[in-house]
Amino acid sequence: MSTVDTLDDEARESSPEMARRAKWGSFIGTAIEWYDFYLYGTAAALVFNQVFFTGFDGPTGTLLALLTFSAGFIARPLGGVVMGHFGDRIGRKSMLVLSLMTMGIATTLIGLLPTYASIGVWAPILLVTLRLIQGFGVGGEWGGAVLVAVEHAPSTRRGLAGSWPQVGVPVGLFMANAVIMITGLTIGPEQFIAWGWRVGFLGSALLIAVGLVIRLKMEETPDFTRVKEAEEVAKFPVAEMFRTQWRSLLLAAGVKISQNAIFYIITVFVLTYVGDSLGMSDDVALAGIMIACVVSVFTLMLFGWLSDQYGRRRVYLFGAIASAVFAYPMFMLLDTRNVILIGAAIVIAMVFHDAMYGPQAAFMTEMFDPKVRYTGTSLGYQAASTVAGAVSPVLAVYLLQLADNRPWAVVLYMIAVSLVTIAATALSPETHRGNRSGARHAPVGIAIGARTAGAGSVAGGEASGLSARVSDSR
Numbered sequence: 084m085s086t087v088d089t090l091d092d093e094a095r096e097s098s099p100e101m102a103r104r105a106k107w108g109s110f111i112g113t114a115i116e117w118y119d120f121y122l123y124g125t126a127a128a129l130v131f132n133q134v135f136f137t138g139f140d141g142p143t144g145t146l147l148a149l150l151t152f153s154a155g156f157i158a159r160p161l162g163g164v165v166m167g168h169f170g171d172r173i174g175r176k177s178m179l180v181l182s183l184m185t186m187g188i189a190t191t192l193i194g195l196l197p198t199y200a201s202i203g204v205w206a207p208i209l210l211v212t213l214r215l216i217q218g219f220g221v222g223g224e225w226g227g228a229v230l231v232a233v234e235h236a237p238s239t240r241r242g243l244a245g246s247w248p249q250v251g252v253p254v255g256l257f258m259a260n261a262v263i264m265i266t267g268l269t270i271g272p273e274q275f276i277a278w279g280w281r282v283g284f285l286g287s288a289l290l291i292a293v294g295l296v297i298r299l300k301m302e303e304t305p306d307f308t309r310v311k312e313a314e315e316v317a318k319f320p321v322a323e324m325f326r327t328q329w330r331s332l333l334l335a336a337g338v339k340i341s342q343n344a345i346f347y348i349i350t351v352f353v354l355t356y357v358g359d360s361l362g363m364s365d366d367v368a369l370a371g372i373m374i375a376c377v378v379s380v381f382t383l384m385l386f387g388w389l390s391d392q393y394g395r396r397r398v399y400l401f402g403a404i405a406s407a408v409f410a411y412p413m414f415m416l417l418d419t420r421n422v423i424l425i426g427a428a429i430v431i432a433m434v435f436h437d438a439m440y441g442p443q444a445a446f447m448t449e450m451f452d453p454k455v456r457y458t459g460t461s462l463g464y465q466a467a468s469t470v471a472g473a474v475s476p477v478l479a480v481y482l483l484q485l486a487d488n489r490p491w492a493v494v495l496y497m498i499a500v501s502l503v504t505i506a507a508t509a510l511s512p513e514t515h516r517g518n519r520s521g522a523r524h525a526p527v528g529i530a531i532g533a534r535t536a537g538a539g540s541v542a543g544g545e546a547s548g549l550s551a552r553v554s555d556s557r
Contacts, residue, residue, distance in 0.1 A: 113251030162222020194284025245444030246387025337507025402438025
């Protein structure tokens with residue numbers, strides 16, 4: 084057992100002021116970073132085929148534009164590994180500042196790119212390059228943001244605290260869609276395609292400056308500080324994580340897959356589906372997504388809080404099962420071409436998604452020892468995002484074409500990824516009453532073995548120590 088594990092639980096908690104700064108710093112910074120990331124996704128679905136891929140026919144140009152969106156996911160695991168390594172070596176705060184700067188510079192440069200008509204094939208090449216840099220930056224963002232929020236929080240409120248950076252995601256998405264919609268309505272579609280799409284990207288520079296000021300005022304987390312003071316900082320966090328906590332990594336990735344795939348179906352593919360397949364205005368789906376984002380601000384916190392009351396697994400399983408069940412009804416509502424029902428479909432699907440995303444930060448971080456927590460959490464999250472999020476919008480377009488523009492194949496895909504997450508969640512241990520700074524790998528392995536053998540508790544000396552710490556934290 085590590086020196087860190089023996090520390091008193093009360094001593095681990097930050098002061099209310101430190102926790103408040105961590106909460107707001109993680110939320111605002113995350114909102115800005117995901118504004119940048121989703122601004123690209125919205126522009127790729129609506130505009131980039133007419134700006135950077137004008138040498139191709141309509142469907143091919145749309146597919147290529149969405150593929151550039153997927154390119155950002157390729158770099159996310161690399162960003163997670165690199166920033167996770169240094170986040171576990173030198174601290175969470177410094178990597179959060181670096182990720183914000185990386186994302187902001189890349190986003191601003193996208194707003195300055197020449198079009199295909201100006202420089203030909205170099206336009207999409209430069210676009211993909213900057214998208215990869217965006218992906219690298221956001222790859223280290225989530226792990227650091229949720230660790231800052233969770234590790235500063237009292238042990239009984241980690242689910243709610245972890246939902247704060249999660250709320251930054253719908254806020255960022257709302258801002259991205261709002262900028263696209265307001266700019267388009269103000270200057271008209273022709274001018275928007277000509278130059279108006281750049282406004283949101285260039286405006287990112289100001290947002291990044293605000294985010295940096297806020298994040299520089301945050302303090303390092305107590306958990307990392309104590310690991311450093313105890314001289315238990317891992318020399319090679321990636322190697323140690325794979326050696327000691329590979330089960331936790333697989334479970335974390337499995338837990339993430341459905342949430343990520345379904346999120347991008349809702350927020351990216353549905354834009355294309357409503358606009359191209361149903362022949363309706365893009366503003367219909369955009370408005371539905373924006374309403375869903377407002378609702379998510381409250382539902383993410385609700386489900387995070389519920390996970391503190393009833394457990395991470397129970398809440399997470401509800402979200403995964405409900406998302407699978409609602410997949411077909413969602414498309415039934417979309418196909419009515421009724422504006423209100425389309426909005427309802429998007430909002431309901433997002434609420435079920437939020438039942439997974441709300442408690443996800445605490446659920447995943449609690450699976451890992453603090454010595455490798457940034458690395459493990461980031462890599463599990465980003466690997467699943469690459470497998471699921473990068474593929475989902477493009478695969479959904481392909482499946483729709485394969486099924487003669489009928490959505491049943493997309494529905495089956497949504498159910499399939501939900502089953503993966505249901506299985507991973509069922510195999511994961513309940514973590515919400517565990518010790519925040521305790522090693523998480525042993526409980527994962529023991530919990531799986533205990534369920535397989537029909538046992539309800541962990542035996543042995545380590546279990547006694549763990550039980551004592553859990554009792555203290557309650």
